[in-house]
Amino acid sequence: MAFLALGINHKTASVDVRERVAFTPEQLVEALQQLCLRTESREAAILSTCNRSELYLEQDSLTADAVLAWLADYHQLSLEELRACAYVHQDDSAVRHMMRVASGLDSMVLGEPQILGQMKSAYAVAREAGTVGPLLGRLFQATFSTAKLVRTDTAIGENPVSVAFAAVSLAKQIFSDLHRSQALLIGAGETITLVARHLHEQGVKRIVVANRTLERASQLAEQFGAHAVLLAEIPHELVNSDIVISSTASQLPILGKGAVESALRLRKHKPIFMVDIAVPRDIEPEVGELDDVYLYSVDDLHEVIAENLKSRQGAAQAAEELVAAGADDFMLRLRELAAVDVLKAYRQQAERLRDEELAKAQRLLANGNSADEVLALLARGLTNKLLHAPSVQLKKLSADGRIDALAVAQELFALDEGTTDKPPQ
Template identity: 90%
Template sequence: MAFLALGINHKTASVDVRERVAFTPEQLVEALRLLCSRTSSREAAILSTCNRSELYLDQESLAADEVLQWLADYHHLSVDDLRTCAYVHQGDLAVRHMMRVASGLDSMVLGEPQILGQMKSAYAVAREAGTVGPMLSRLFQATFSTAKTVRTDTAIGENPVSVAFAAVSLAKQIFADLHRSQALLIGAGETISLVARHLRDQGIKRIVVANRTLERASLLAEEFGAHAVLLSDIPQELVNSDIVISSTASQLPILGKGAVERALKQRKHKPIFMVDIAVPRDIEPEVGELDDVYLYTVDDLHEVVEENLKSRQGAAQVAEELVASGADDFMLRLRELAAVDVLKAYRQQAERLRDEELARAQRMLANGASAEDVLAQLARGLTNKLLHAPSVQLKKISADGRFEALAVAQELFALDEGESKP
C-alpha cells in the first residue's frame, strides 16, 4: 500500500543534468523492465519531460537508495551527484506529489495543461511494458480524476501566462472562428514560432511568415505549413490578413500608418487585429488611431499575463485543497481495500464452520432427534466453533502482555466494557 516517487525537475536540477537523466521514448519500455528486474520493485512507471524525470513505484520493501542507485547506473552518473538534486516522496506524500504534478501545480508555468497528457502517456507506456499492476493503476486513475477535477472546478489553466499565448487568446476574442482567418507573422524568432504553434493549434486557416531573409522565414513556414515572404511583401499580404503579430529586432518601425490605411480600404474596412511584441516597436503607434484596427503592444500583453498569473495563483490555492482532498480520499479507499482479503478469508472460515454444523444437525434430524434439541445443538456448536480461534489467540495475546491488541479486539468486536462484567 506504500508508494514512492523519486526524481529531479526544473527546480532542483540544471538543464544539463535534466538532459542526462532524461529517458527517450525508445528507452522507456526497456528501462521500466530493467527497473523492475534489478530492484525489488513490483510495479513502476516513468515520467520524462524536458522539465522533469520521475519514477513512480509501488514501494513495499523497496528503499529509495535502491531506486536512486539504479537511476544513476542507468544513466552512467555518480549516485552522489544525483542525490544532491533528487527528491523522494513516500506514502501519502508520493500520492499528493503525483496529483500536484498532473494538475500543473508543480510545473514551470503554473497550471500548464500538457503535463496531464504526458502523465497519461507515461501510464500507457508502463502498461505496454507490463510494469503496472493493480496498485499503481488505482493511483494513476485517482491522479487523473483529481487533475480533471482541478481543471473543471478551478480557473488554473484558463488564462494565458505567456506573451505568445496571450496574443493568440486576444485574437480569438475578436475573431470567434479562426478557421476562417489569415495571420501575418512578422519575424522568425522564438516568440513568433510560439505564436505560430498556438495559431496552428487553434485551427487558423492560413499563416504567412514575413522576414528580412526568405531562408529563415521558409524554415519556420515549413514547420507550421505556412507561406514565407520577404518584409517587402507585407503591403500585399496585409490586404488578406485578419491578424498581424510582429516581433523583430528592427530598430525602426516596419509597418506604418499609410500602409495599413491602404490595406483597410482594399479590405472595405474589415477589422485587423495587430499585436506588436517588439521592443523597439515594429508598428507605428499611429496605426492604433485607425478605425477597424485593434492594436496591442507588448506592455498591454504583459498586463494581461500578470493579471492572469494572479488569477492562476488564486486558483492554485483552491487546486491545492482539491489535491489534498483527492490524496486523502484515495488513501482512505486503499486502506479500506486492505481489509477486503482479511474479511474474505474470515467469511470463508465462518461459512465452512456453518456448513459443518449444519451437516451435523441434518444427521441428528435424520436419526430422529427432536427439532428443539437439534436447534439448541446447532446454536451451541456454531457459537463454540466461531469463538474457538479468537479465544485461543486472545489468551495468547494477553499472556504476551500485548494489551494494546486486546483493546483493538474489544473495538473490533464492538464490545462495550460494561458488557464483559458480570
C-alpha cells in the first residue's frame, strides 16, 4: 500500500501551463480508467480546478515517473516541461497534502471554501468511474472530516475572501461607484454565483448572466434579480457592460479581440473591466492589448487577495495543527487496519486447532477416560499446538541472526523479561 498525490498548481505553474493540464468534466471518467490501466495505480481520483490539477493514487509501489509520463502523454505535453512544475507527495505527506488542499490551506485564497466542494466532486466522479476502492475511499472520508473540523474550529473561513471577492474588490477600485455600473457574468457555476452575490451586495445597477444553457443562467439570475441570456448574445450585452467576469469550462475562448473592439467603438471607448477566472481562459489574451480594457487573469488577483488575507493568517496555524493531527490519526488507523487480516487468519488457525483438540477430547470421554485425564490432555495438547508454529519460527529467526524478531516477540506476547527463564550459562 502506498499513497501518491501528484500535480501542479498556481504556485508552481503559470496559467498557460495549468490550462493545458486541466481536465474537462467530460474527460474525467475516461481519463481515470486510462490512468489505472496505464500505471500501477489500483485506485485513482483527479481534482481539476482553475488553480490546480492533481492526481490522488493508491499503489502497491510508488511510481511517480510512470504517472507523470501518463499525464504528459494524455495532455500532449513535454515530460520535461511538466516535471519542472510538478510536485509529488508520498504516503504521510500525500495524506497531509490532500487534507491541506480540502481545508483551503493550499489555495490561492487562504481558507476559501469552494475547494472542499470540488474535492467532493472529484471523489464522486472517481466512484462513478469505478476507480476508488476501500483505501482511497477511507482517505477521502478522513479528508472531508478534517476539512470540516478546520471550518468549525478555526476562523479561517469567517471573512468573505475568495477569487470572486477579489475580482469584485478590484472592480471597486476601478469604478468608485458600482451602483452606476453594469456587469456581464459569463458562466453559471459556483465561482460566478459567488461573483453575482458579491456584486449584488455592492448594489451593482444591472447584472446579466450569459451561459451555454438559458435554463441554468435563469436559475442563477433569479437569485439576484439579474437578466439571463445565451452565450450568443454576449456581443450585444458587451456594449452596455462596464464589468465582465468569466468562468466557464469551455476549451476555447468565448470572447475574442474583434468582439471587444466592436463594443468599445459603440461605447465610445468607455472603459471595460474584465476578469478571466477560467482555466483554460475564456477571454483571448490579446484583448488585454486594447486601449480602454483592463483585463486580469486569476494570476493577476494575487495582490488583491494578499491584502484581504491578513485576517485569516492567525487561524492558519491552528488549521495546520488540525490537519497534522488528522493525517496522523488516519495513518494510525490505517496501520491498525493492516493487522486485521493477520489477526483474522491467526484466530481462524487457533479455532481450527481448538476444534481438533476438542473433538479428540470428546472421543476420549466417549471411550470412558476420566474427565480429569481428558481435561489435562486437552489443555496440554492445545497449548502445544498453539505454541508449535511460533516456537519453530522463533528458533529459525534466532538462528538466522534476527535478534530484532526476538524483541518483537517479547513485546507481542507481553512477556516480562524479569520472569522469563534465562538460558543456561
